[in-house]
Every structure is written in structure tokens, then in C-alpha cells.
Amino acid sequence: MNLAGNIGAYDPVDFGRRAPAAADTPFVEIDHERMSRNIARMRDRAAAAGVGLRPHIKTHKSVELAREQIKAGAAGVTASKPSEALVFVNAGIRSITLAYPIVRSESIDRLLEAAAAHDAELLMIAADETSVVALADAALRHRAVLPVLMKVDVGLGRIGVSPESGAALCLADRIASERGLSFAGLLSHAGHSYAAKSSQDLERIALQEANDLGALGDRIRARGIDVSRISVGATPTCVGARLPPGITEIRPGNYVFFDVTALRLGICEPDDLAFSVVSRVVFRNERYVIVDAGSKTLSADHGPHSTGGSGFGLAISVEPGPASHVWKVDRLSEEHGFVPHEGAPLAVGTLLRIFPNHACATIAQFDHVQLSGSEGTRVLSVDARGCVT
Amino acid sequence: MNLAGNIGAYDPVDFGRRAPAAADTPFVEIDHERMSRNIARMRDRAAAAGVGLRPHIKTHKSVELAREQIKAGAAGVTASKPSEALVFVNAGIRSITLAYPIVRSESIDRLLEAAAAHDAELLMIAADETSVVALADAALRHRAVLPVLMKVDVGLGRIGVSPESGAALCLADRIASERGLSFAGLLSHAGHSYAAKSSQDLERIALQEANDLGALGDRIRARGIDVSRISVGATPTCVGARLPPGITEIRPGNYVFFDVTALRLGICEPDDLAFSVVSRVVFRNERYVIVDAGSKTLSADHGPHSTGGSGFGLAISVEPGPASHVWKVDRLSEEHGFVPHEGAPLAVGTLLRIFPNHACATIAQFDHVQLSGSEGTRVLSVDARGCVT
Numbered sequence: 001m002n003l004a005g006n007i008g009a010y011d012p013v014d015f016g017r018r019a020p021a022a023a024d025t026p027f028v029e030i031d032h033e034r035m036s037r038n039i040a041r042m043r044d045r046a047a048a049a050g051v052g053l054r055p056h057i058k059t060h061k062s063v064e065l066a067r068e069q070i071k072a073g074a075a076g077v078t079a080s081k082p083s084e085a086l087v088f089v090n091a092g093i094r095s096i097t098l099a100y101p102i103v104r105s106e107s108i109d110r111l112l113e114a115a116a117a118h119d120a121e122l123l124m125i126a127a128d129e130t131s132v133v134a135l136a137d138a139a140l141r142h143r144a145v146l147p148v149l150m151k152v153d154v155g156l157g158r159i160g161v162s163p164e165s166g167a168a169l170c171l172a173d174r175i176a177s178e179r180g181l182s183f184a185g186l187l188s189h190a191g192h193s194y195a196a197k198s199s200q201d202l203e204r205i206a207l208q209e210a211n212d213l214g215a216l217g218d219r220i221r222a223r224g225i226d227v228s229r230i231s232v233g234a235t236p237t238c239v240g241a242r243l244p245p246g247i248t249e250i251r252p253g254n255y256v257f258f259d260v261t262a263l264r265l266g267i268c269e270p271d272d273l274a275f276s277v278v279s280r281v282v283f284r285n286e287r288y289v290i291v292d293a294g295s296k297t298l299s300a301d302h303g304p305h306s307t308g309g310s311g312f313g314l315a316i317s318v319e320p321g322p323a324s325h326v327w328k329v330d331r332l333s334e335e336h337g338f339v340p341h342e343g344a345p346l347a348v349g350t351l352l353r354i355f356p357n358h359a360c361a362t363i364a365q366f367d368h369v370q371l372s373g374s375e376g377t378r379v380l381s382v383d384a385r386g387c388v389t
Numbered sequence: 390m391n392l393a394g395n396i397g398a399y400d401p402v403d404f405g406r407r408a409p410a411a412a413d414t415p416f417v418e419i420d421h422e423r424m425s426r427n428i429a430r431m432r433d434r435a436a437a438a439g440v441g442l443r444p445h446i447k448t449h450k451s452v453e454l455a456r457e458q459i460k461a462g463a464a465g466v467t468a469s470k471p472s473e474a475l476v477f478v479n480a481g482i483r484s485i486t487l488a489y490p491i492v493r494s495e496s497i498d499r500l501l502e503a504a505a506a507h508d509a510e511l512l513m514i515a516a517d518e519t520s521v522v523a524l525a526d527a528a529l530r531h532r533a534v535l536p537v538l539m540k541v542d543v544g545l546g547r548i549g550v551s552p553e554s555g556a557a558l559c560l561a562d563r564i565a566s567e568r569g570l571s572f573a574g575l576l577s578h579a580g581h582s583y584a585a586k587s588s589q590d591l592e593r594i595a596l597q598e599a600n601d602l603g604a605l606g607d608r609i610r611a612r613g614i615d616v617s618r619i620s621v622g623a624t625p626t627c628v629g630a631r632l633p634p635g636i637t638e639i640r641p642g643n644y645v646f647f648d649v650t651a652l653r654l655g656i657c658e659p660d661d662l663a664f665s666v667v668s669r670v671v672f673r674n675e676r677y678v679i680v681d682a683g684s685k686t687l688s689a690d691h692g693p694h695s696t697g698g699s700g701f702g703l704a705i706s707v708e709p710g711p712a713s714h715v716w717k718v719d720r721l722s723e724e725h726g727f728v729p730h731e732g733a734p735l736a737v738g739t740l741l742r743i744f745p746n747h748a749c750a751t752i753a754q755f756d757h758v759q760l761s762g763s764e765g766t767r768v769l770s771v772d773a774r775g776c777v778t
Binding site for chain 1: 469496516695722723737750753754
């Protein structure tokens with residue numbers, strides 16, 4: 001795998017698909033074949049390792065794509081916020097992990113009602129006393145038993161118990177003893193893997209995560225508590241490292257599309273990139289061509305978790321004829337992208353396909369995107385766009 | 390004016406409003422009194438200088454707020470993209486400048502139809518031959534005469550003719566001679582003012598802009614072409630510098646809310662900040678409190694035009710009792726913000742009010758926001774959210 005990914009190293013031809021229909025720009029286009037291949041490969045990786053697959057839908061926020069993932073073998077999905085999970089429960093997805101700490105009991109009332117109505121399984125997480133109390137209160141009010149995974153911080157420094165702490169054991173006891181809750185296992189997100197500098201880094205992070213969770217799981221089992229699930233998930237470790245023994249489930253999200261961050265990490269090739277923004281050159285000055293995709297289209301995210309990345313994406317020409325180069329999107333205004341043309345004959349009106357740094361952030365700007373494949377192009381709804389509560 | 394704005398220099402009390410209703414978080418709250426004061430002050434600045442005011446609605450994307458600006462004396466509004474302008478034309482706003490280069494004639498068909506139906510005035514811009522051809526074609530097809538402002542690049546390096554170039558004169562001739570178009574004047578955006586390091590910088594940029602446009606206007610007039618409008622607009626120069634002689638109109642946008650970028654530039658005070666995101670602490674680790682507002686809420690924009698700025702906003706506690714500090718939002722995941730707590734007693738569940746670095750980017754994430762004032766709190770629609778084509 002190539003972790004020294006620089007722009008010049010890529011052949012623009014590998015970025016693929018050349019001529020979208022003339023249309024109002026900018027728009028998002030998802031390459032169905034590439035996406036389906038990405039989905040199939042992850043299914044195969046999970047199957048070969050004997051672990052379950054529960055993709056995070058924050059990457060696409062689409063019911064149809066969640067169904068495609070489940071049809072390809074996913075055991076269920078993962079969501080970020082209660083309102084986001086609600087969309088998928090209401091659409092009939094039968095098993096959802098809500099991988100977000102609930103600290104206000106009422107915030108999941110609608111979700112629990114919908115889950116009961118649709119007979120959907122909901123797995124919750126807890127990382128401290130407050131979230132246990134909130135979940136227990138909700139369970140009591142809804143006469144439900146909520147399976148709870150204890151969230152473990154394996155290095156991102158965000159949310160979770162420290163795996164070697166006494167507090168982790170106390171919290172496990174607390175979850176297990178709470179009426180209305182059942183201890184379902186351990187869950188982590190190695191988001192710091194987005195800052196990896198080499199494939200060795202990815203291997204080391206994945207192994208450390210599995211070891212930390214395994215050791216904590218053993219200490220919890222020694223207290224007589226069943227640890228049935230050990231769930232990990234971040235695309236860099238799930239794709240760029242071996243799936244280590246001991247884990248029971250993976251929850252990657254980004255792999256379905258990949259993006260320039262994945263390319264930078266060396267965990268995908270240009271022809272795996274299934275998500276792009278088609279934009280138009282609207283002006284050319286001495287240094288830049290200006291395209292009609294800015295921060296309100298691409299997002300201004302350099303990459304996940306503020307872990308690095310530069311620029312805002314890579315651009316290729318989608319005009320007929322051989323693409324001559326891959327350009328970096330250097331700067332953004334709200335409705336403009338600045339692409340240094342380096343003297344290339346990119347005329348005003350030219351369509352440029354931009355692969356963003358962070359596809360999950362880009363799709364969140366759109367209500368609808370285009371899904372293009374051998375069967376033609378059609379509109380795909382971004383059903384959970386805007387679901388931030 | 391204080392351009393050395395650092396966090397410690399602000400008294401959290403000046404950031405205002407303390408106790409929003411308990412609700413699902415995160416949500417955007419607009420302080421109606423502060424916003425109305427910002428609107429009135431800009432009206433007064435424009436009136437004192439004898440120039441027209443045509444606010445850019447990309448900051449709020451709200452028909453109701455555009456109407457409030459017009460009621461307060463604005464001559465019309467400015468919009469970024471045809472689909473964005475369309476929302477305001479359809480809502481009955483009677484004069485709109487579409488400050489974006491049109492390079493594909495068909496992209497304004499719906500807008501021109503709507504403008505004809507609503508008897509709305511549309512002012513267009515052109516920065517090169519391609520946009521003149523596209524506009525002339527549209528005018529011909531719609532049997533309209535489109536007033537066109539020539540876009541001048543005064544230093545941002547984005548879109549516009551160079552003010553001293555011969556090409557600028559040729560383009561003016563071209564616009565003036567084109568059937569279906571009328572030469573309406575000059576338009577510029579000094580977006581590079583967001584990178585100003587001092588109030589002297591802002592004065593210098595504003596004066597240079599007016600001088601460049603004035604000199605170009607004279608050269609165009611010498612060719613027998615009327616230059617009735619000289620339109621400038623960027624909040625830093627419109628607020629932080631004297632409005633120089635020679636201009637006829639200003640088009641600021643951000644001033645309606647202001648944000649941490651404006652604070653950094655020293656062009657507003659904390660109690661001018663009318664736009665904030667109310668978020669909740671969902672976890673506390675050794676270094677950070679984690680809030681439920683991430684890049685899908687705040688946006689990951691450090692500030693306009695990639696001109697600088699650090700972090701993602703400033704946070705204060707909105708709990709009853711004296712706020713003890715102003716914290717910086719240091720990092721973002723998609724649904725999480727990292728706020729270094731520096732040992733402060735910020736418990737899980739605490740509400741933090743976050744003033745984002747770039748309000749225009751944040752509101753674009755929301756369909757609805759809360760408008761709070763002495764009359765209570767109500768929902769405000771972000772009518773043109775998602776209008777990027």
C-alpha cells in the first residue's frame with residue numbers, strides 16, 4: 001500500500017467516469033459499481049475474519065444504501081445521533097447501534113417508540129454514569145430492556161472509559177446491575193487512525209485496540225459479566241490493517257465511498273473512489289481556475305477528527321479526451337473553489353470532477369445526489385441529512 | 390478597535406443570553422435584538438455615507454430576515470447562486486443582484502422567468518467573455534434587457550477583471566454593445582480583507598478598492614459608457630473602515646450576525662454576536678469536554694475564503710450563574726466538538742453556547758433555527774439552505 005500518496009503519482013484515468021450529463025452544477029455523483037465493489041470487499045473481509053459487519057450510515061445517510069449494505073450481509077447499521085437513527089428505524093432497518101452517548105433521557109423517546117413500533121433492535125452506548133442514568137430512565141419509562149455497549153477510548157481522546165482504569169470496571173458493574181439495561185459488550189472507535197503515517201501505524205493501532213478491548217473484556221468477564229460483543233470500527237483500521245483476533249464486529253463507514261483522506265492514507269486506489277462532486281469552471285485568472293463548488297458544497301473539512309489533511313479535494317477534467325492532470329483544490333470560498341491550473345488549458349465552462357477530502361462531510365450538504373451505474377443515472381435521497389440532534 | 394483579540398480578553402458576560410429552554414441539542418439561536426441592532430447600524434453607516442445598502446443574503450438565507458433588512462432601508466439584496474436568488478424572487482423581493490458569474494445560459498432560465506412573473510429587478514455580473522455570451526443569450530431568449538455589473542478583482546484573486554488592464558475596457562465595451570445587456574457599473578468583493586492584520590490594513594484595502602474602481606470607472610466613462618453603480622461589499626471593510634468616496638453601494642452580508650472571525654478582526658464586540666449554536670456536554674475526559682456539535686453542525690470552516698482563523702468557535706456556559714470563562718472549540722469530529730476544559734467544573738449535561746468562526750457556513754447546515762427576542766422564541770426557516778446550483 002502506498003502511504004506516500006501525492007497527486008502526481010496518480011494517473012487521472014484511474015479516477016474514472018468521464019462525461020456526466022450536462023446539468024446544473026455542482027452536484028454529487030456516486031459511482032454505483034465502485035460503491036458496490038467497496039461494499040462487497042468489506043463484506044468479504046468481515047466474513048474471512050469471522051466478524052459481523054455493522055456499517056456506520058453517517059457516511060451516506062441513505063436508507064437505500066443501508067439496505068444495499070444489509071443485502072450484502074451487514075448485520076445491521078450504526079448511527080450517530082437519535083434523529084439520524086430514527087430515520088433508519090422508521091424505514092424498517094431492524095438492528096441499529098446508536099454509537100453516541102445519551103445524557104438526556106428524553107432525547108431518545110421518539111427513537112424508542114419507533115423501535116418498539118417497528119420491532120427494531122437498538123443497541124446503545126454508555127461512557128459514564130450520566131449516560132447510564134439517562135438510558136436506565138428511558139428504559140424504565142418505555143418498559144424496555146436496552147442492551148448497552150460500554151464505550152472505550154482506545155486513543156482518539158474523545159469519548160470512552162480508559163481501558164485499563166478501575167472506573168471501566170465500575171461502569172461495567174453499573175450497567176450490568178441496572179434494571180432496564182443489559183451489558184452487551186465493548187465498543188470503540190480508533191479515529192486517531194486517520195492520523196496514521198504508515199501502514200505499520202495502522203497495524204499497530206488496530207492491534208492495540210483489539211488487545212486493550214480483549215484485556216478489558218477478560219477483566220469484566222472475571223466479574224461474572226458476559227461480554228458478548230467487542231465492536232470496533234474505523235475505515236483506516238478495517239481496510240488498512242489485518243482484522244485482529246478477539247473482535248466480534250466491525251463498524252466502518254467511509255469505506256462505502258472512500259475519499260481523498262483514504263487515498264492519502266493509502267487504503268484505497270483512485271479507482272475505488274465512488275463519491276465525487278461535478279463542478280464547473282466559472283472563471284480563470286492567472287493562478288487559478290475558479291469552480292462553482294465551495295465550502296457550502298464540498299464542506300471545509302480537511303479530513304476526519306481534525307487529524308490532518310490539506311486542501312479540499314482532488315479534481316480531474318471530465319471532458320471527453322484524455323484527462324491531462326490531477327489538480328488539488330487549494331482554497332474555498334462559500335460558493336467557489338480555487339484550483340491552481342498550472343498553465344493547463346482548462347477553459348471556463350469545463351466540468352471538473354472533484355473527489356473531496358471527506359465524503360461524509362460533503363454528502364451532509366445535499367438533500368439528493370445522483371447514483372450512476374450501468375443501469376443509468378437516478379436520484380438518491382440523503383434521507384438523514386440535517387439530523388444532528 | 391482591538392485586533393489582538395484573544396479569548397482571555399473577553400468577559401463571558403458580554404456574550405450574553407444565558408438560559409435557553411431545555412431542548413434537543415444542538416440548535417442555532419439568533420438573538421433578535423442584537424441582529425436588529427446590527428442591521429440598524431449598517432443602515433446608519435450607509436445613510437451617513439450616502440450610499441445604497443444591498444445586503445448579501447448568503448449569511449442567513451432567510452426570506453424573513455431579508456424583509457427585515459429591506460424594511461430597515463436596504464435597496465434590495467445580493468445572492469450567490471441562481472437557485473438561491475430564485476427563493477428570494479419567488480418570495481417577492483423586488484431587486485436582487487446575482488453576484489455570481491453565469492457561464493451557462495440555461496442556468497438562469499428559471500430565475501429569469503420568476504423575475505418576469507414577479508416584476509423583480511435582476512442585476513447580473515460578468516467577468517469575462519464567456520459570461521457576457523451566456524447572459525446575452527439568456528436575455529435574447531427571455532426577451533429581457535439585463536443590467537450587468539462588471540466584476541473587478543481588487544485583491545482576493547478569485548473572480549474579476551484586473552482594474553488596470555486593457556481587458557477590463559474591452560469587456561466594458563463588449564457588455565455595453567451587447568443587445569439584451571446594459572452596462573450597469575462595477576462590482577467588487579474585497580474578501581482578502583478577512584486576512585487583515587490591523588484596522589490600518591482594513592482602511593488601506595477599502596481605500597485601494599474605491600480608488601481602483603473609481604479610476605476604472607473614469608476610463609470607462611471616457612469611452613462614452615455610463616457607470617451608474619460602483620458596488621463594493623465585504624463586512625470587514627464596510628464595518629472596520631471608513632466608507633470611501635466614489636462608491637455608490639455596499640453589499641455586506643456577515644454583519645447581520647457577526648461571528649468569531651469578525652471578533653478576531655476587531656470589527657465587533659462580543660455583545661454584537663447575534664448567532665450561536667447551543668450544544669450540550671456529552672462527555673468529559675482529562676483534557677476535553679466533548680459537546681454534541683461537530684463539523685456537521687458548526688461546519689469545519691475556520692473562516693471565510695481560507696484566509697486564516699484557528700479553531701472552530703468560542704464557547705461559554707449558558708447555565709444560570711456567572712459564566713466563568715470563554716473556551717475555544719479546538720477540534721471537531723462530525724458530531725462532536727472538543728473543548729479543552731482547563732480544569733473548569735463543566736459537568737456532563739451542561740449547555741455551552743458556541744459562537745462559530747463563520748456563521749454563514751454554520752447556518753447552511755440547518756433547515757430551521759430559533760429566533761429569540763423580547764417577544765419570545767420562534768422558528769425561523771432557512772429558506773435557501775442547500776441552494777448551491
